Amino acid sequence: MRHRSATLILMAGLALTTASCDPASTVAVPVLVITATWEVEGQEGRSFRFDAEQDDSEGLELGSFEGSETVEHPFAFYDLTGSWADGHLQFTVERPGGNVQYTGTFYEDRPTRLTMQSHGETIVLTQP
Numbered sequence: 001m002r003h004r005s006a007t008l009i010l011m012a013g014l015a016l017t018t019a020s021c022d023p024a025s026t027v028a029v030p031v032l033v034i035t036a037t038w039e040v041e042g043q044e045g046r047s048f049r050f051d052a053e054q055d056d057s058e059g060l061e062l063g064s065f066e067g068s069e070t071v072e073h074p075f076a077f078y079d080l081t082g083s084w085a086d087g088h089l090q091f092t093v094e095r096p097g098g099n100v101q102y103t104g105t106f107y108e109d110r111p112t113r114l115t116m117q118s119h120g121e122t123i124v125l126t127q128p
Contacts, residue, residue, distance in 0.1 A: 030087045030108035031059030038114065038125035045072030048080070048125060050091075059111070061085065069093050089114060 062085035082091025104116040112127040
């Protein structure tokens with residue numbers, strides 16, 4: 001009797017392990033084309049320019065970028081650096097009063113819309 005219950009437990013464990021290795025059950029990692037000018041929704045004249053350090057014209061699962069934040073009124077221009085991987089994006093804007101870090105998540109079904117959060121605000125970035 002003890003041998004039979006041990007066999008059932010082993011078979012159940014193998015079934016769970018096998019199910020998690022099934023390619024149909026794997027989660028796709030979203031890809032992102034980051035190189036673009038991203039406008040801040042609801043804030044006319046404010047945008048972020050991201051330039052990937054590698055060719056991302058087909059979309060990449062991960063990478064790093066440099067760029068800038070531009071505000072038209074009053075005019076201001078700030079450098080930034082960032083990276084993305086596993087559906088998450090982060091960048092840091094170098095402002096005179098101190099660096100501001102933004103973090104967010106991107107989704108493959110919305111590749112031209114990013115919701116980003118910093119300590120002081122939540123912004124939505126869109127590609128026109």
